Amino acid sequence: MSEPVQTDTILGNYVLMVEGVPKRLRFSDHRIYPKQQKDSMSGRVKTVNTLQLDVVEEDGRPVAKVYEVQGEKHARQISALLDGKAYLGKVCSITAHGKGFLREYTVTWE
Numbered sequence: 001m002s003e004p005v006q007t008d009t010i011l012g013n014y015v016l017m018v019e020g021v022p023k024r025l026r027f028s029d030h031r032i033y034p035k036q037q038k039d040s041m042s043g044r045v046k047t048v049n050t051l052q053l054d055v056v057e058e059d060g061r062p063v064a065k066v067y068e069v070q071g072e073k074h075a076r077q078i079s080a081l082l083d084g085k086a087y088l089g090k091v092c093s094i095t096a097h098g099k100g101f102l103r104e105y106t107v108t109w110e
Contacts, residue, residue: 026057
């Protein structure tokens with residue numbers, strides 16, 4: 001029996017991705033932000049850079065959330081529109097496939 005998939009959070013501060021379900025996001029700003037996290041292999045705390053995007057629309061609804069990217073490959077999928085905030089006025093459709101270290105993303109811009 002599989003566990004129920006969490007589709008929302010109490011505070012709703014971050015965009016949650018559900019495998020195979022596309023998210024349509026509209027961004028207003030971005031930053032590269034250092035974040036401390038525990039390494040799952042060594043157990044040590046390390047600092048990693050994350051790409052944080054401020055989300056103002058999620059699936060057609062106005063929101064005030066953050067979409068956070070830590071994987072280099074996924075960051076490259078979004079990076080083409082970071083210069084000059086070329087993502088303003090565009091909708092980004094992101095679909096997650098797989099879990100953990102094997103997770104991949106499909107990204108399209110409209």
